[in-house]
Amino acid sequence: MSEIIIETSNLTRKYGTKLSVNQLNLRVPKGSIYGFLGPNGAGKTTTIRMLLGLIRPTSGQIRIFNQEIAKHRINILRRTGSLVESPSYYGHLTGYDNLHVVAKLLKVPVKRIDEVLEIVRLTPAAKQTVKGYSLGMKQRLGIATALLGNPDLLILDEPTNGLDPAGIHEIRALIKDMPTQHGITVVVSSHLLSEIDQMATHVGIIDHGQLLFQDSIGKLREQSAPLLVIKVDKPDEAQQWLQANGYQVIIDGDLLQLSNIDVETTKSINKQLFQAGFSVYHIKEHRRSLEDIFLDYVGKEGSL
Amino acid sequence: MLVVLIGFVIPRNLGPSSHEWSWLVLYSAMVQIYAIVLLPMVAGILASLCCRGEHLGSGWKQLLALPVSRTVVYLSKFFYTLLFLALVQGLVLVAVLVDGFLFLHLTAPIPWQMLIKGFIAGWIATIPLAALQLWVSTWWKSFGAPFALNIILTIPALAISNSSSYAPIYPWAQPMLAMRPTKNGLLDVTPETMITITIAGITFIIGGWLHFIKRDV
């Protein structure tokens, strides 16, 4: 069993009477890239602000590195790098000098600045003032800042927000390297499943403040296993006949659905139904995308 | 900058004199305007400036997600506000001297005691006001709102400063009272004023600090 880095129990936050985060039980395993996924207003930023001690939970607990955040905030933050919303900088200072300011606060040696610039591939632009940085460069500088203190945990809130595809790709590549190259556990929030799908090892889906799914990305993918959809003349009888022959069948309207199907079974089911006297009008394999599954979880009104 | 400039302009018409009162007259004239209007404004502006960087973008979030204690952050903001305020006081003192020598050609000996006491007392008397301004500056995101509040609260001070019953308990009138030369009490400040300054100062410092360490970021 791998070690748990972040563990929340019944984490709740209210604004007025509105529950922004409701009884969240997060488990982020060590060395994972945890994709924290949810539509706009789901409660991702609120949760992350609680994880960083920026706001207090209304109720519930947070343990990071096995320490209670309410009691050991500074110890925890010493081992945590973060990027919440688009970071702000001193525009008139260079990228290097901006890092220098934080390095002093964190009391890390100045040579660490060169290291983090190298990691985010910003060394060539280090002596340029931040005013002239592109959005992507600013975001990478934000990640560099988060890495300054040699963290064991990186918490990034929508780090690719507003970036173009090339910028998104760069950030994603950076994040993917974190556990393997630097031994860092990453929590990254997003409202795009496709993005999480390409880098996460674990996924938590949140909507209306509630955690709807949490497991490895593999478990989520299993749910996207293909379905066999069959249209026949007498669906009720066909269902009974198939069940009698040992298949798991559900009826959806006048369609029959079978899960866990491969090509061979498809062939033989088609043949058997025909021999049993059913007319098969239509038979097809239906593969649900991860996106479909995500939408099933968050309801169709979820913005994507 | 502004303060120093105004220091040059005000007492042009006092008439050059070598009389021993001349410094007192010059000082009183400058202090009238400076202590009641400019000093409170400067205190507010300095407090706001100390928080400006953090209000831009997500500065507070970035700063407070670092392993720093909120108390240390708040106290260092307060320390810098007071430090710059002391610097401004020093500059204005220099402005008084320059004004006296260069423009009014005062020949009477400089009343160091009175001047230095006045400026130190003025600085101390501004502490409650600075504390309150820092409180609202960390609270309100805008640069303008604390400034507006400051101006609004400065105006009554103009009227109140001549009232012996209300002036000592109104923070915006205190710098004026403290800098006004009187002959009694510690640093030329009446005990009443001193007590109010202490109580108001402690209240605003603790209030601002508690609010800052508890608040949402």
Ligand SMILES: Nc1ncnc2c1ncn2[C@@H]1O[C@H](COP(=O)(O)OP(=O)(O)OP(=O)(O)O)[C@@H](O)[C@H]1O
């Ligand atoms: N300071 C606040 N005051 C009142 N309500 C708030 C506040 N902050 C957040 N909320 C509410 O909490 C809910 C969750 O907001 P949150 O910012 O956590 O969502 P999110 O998942 O980060 O969304 P997005 O993808 O848009 O960033 C929203 O409905 C929002 O209106």
Ligand SMILES: [Mg+2]
């Ligand atoms: Mg958000």
